[in-house]
Amino acid sequence: MRLARIWGQGLGSLGARPGKSILMALGITIGIAALTTIICISQGGRLEVEKKVRRFGARAVLAVVGHGVQSNTLGGSQVHLERGDLDAVSRQISGVEVASAYAFKANVSLKSGRNQTSSIVMSVDPNWHQAWDWPCVSGRELSPDDETKMSMVCVLGESVRRDLFGGDDPVGARIRLGRFGCTVVGVLETRGITGMAHDLDRRVLVPMSTGMKRLFRQRHLNTLRLKMKPGYPLDEAAASVIQLLNQRHQVDPKLQTPFSAVTSATLVKRFQGFSDTVQRLLLGLSALALLVGGGVLMNLMLASVGQRRHEIGLRRALGASARDIFQQFLCEAVTVSLTGLTAGWALGLLGAWAASQFFAMPSAVPLWGLLLGGGLSLAVGLVAGVLPARRAAALPPVDALR
Secondary structure, three states: OHHHHHHHHHHHHHHHOHHHHHHHHHHHHHHHHHHHHHHHHHHHHHHHHHHHHHHHOOOEEEEEEOOOOOEEOOOOOEEOEOHHHHHHHHHHOOOEEEEEEEEEEEEEEEEEOOEEEEEEEEEEOOOHHHHHOOOEEEEOOOOHHHHHHOOOEEEEOHHHHHHHHOOOOOOOOEEEEOOEEEEEEEEEOOOOEOOOOOEOOOEEEEEHHHHHHHHOOOOOEOEEEEEEOOOOOHHHHHHHHHHHHHHHOOOOOOOOOOEEEEEHHHHHHHHHHHHHHHHHHHHHHHHHHHHHHHHHHHHHHHHHHHHOHHHHHHHHHOOOOHHHHHHHHHHHHHHHHHHHHHHHHHHHHHHHHHHHHHOOOOOOOOHHHHHHHHHHHHHHHHHHHHHHHHHHHHOOHHHHHO
């Protein structure tokens, strides 16, 4: 009851000076808002990486030319991935459970009746579904028989199915794929949109022989994908793949590195390297804002002690102890800090939401992040309030009443 009474007196004093109270809380608000926004965006980024790893595959190795762009050798000839590379990797790399490859053509026009859309068309081998762990939810997957016969069949991603057929089942329907007619045999399981606004469901699969020889007359592959056996070290597999490709294409790795291999561990390292650097910088700025806010709070509280000398003297004369005065001023500092905390939480969550909505930055709200902000805010209030509270409690009652 005694502490509640003292806290109530402190709230009354803060309410009598709303402008100064808001100014004291402002620094805490800015620091907590920045901290909350950073933690939410950082946590959202980590969850997005976990999703990417699940989509990519925990046992997968992806091999491309450079970073997906064709490179030149020293002799001036182009370096490409070929069907023979897929066969060699399947036979010669130990630990491979299944190997697959694809080539693609972007922005291909698709038509069904009056409905039209465009999509990336991927020429895939029969192992694609197993290598990517990407089954069909209706119809069937592409088969080795489709590959052998160069069948004019295709599998649609969910976004393409929705654009061309609405809510209808497209299995068995005919569509126009560029200049060619094609029969839909299946619909892929939906994978959604990534954090970078890339629609994974906007794709069409055709047999590799059909796409490369009949539709687009391509000779080269874009990507090799290996699904390794459980427990096999991915870094070792990636190094073996690059070494084999260099040997097949007579590339000297000391002079040029046209091939690269990506694993789930690579994705995590790339994100963490960037994220940790940015996070340390922003957390440092947040800590600086909290320190500045604590300094402003302490100085304004010290100034308040001088302005409220008569109030302090009157309370002492009416029987309040030095301990009561100390607790009142400390309660005022903590109250200001907690007010800044509440406002900072609100602004921080609003900032994280705005970043996710307008800048496509993933965000999540971890409980530990809110508790961290609460603990720091309370600590700043206590530390900043101790000196003013001690000075107020030490004022001689007679001097304070003069």
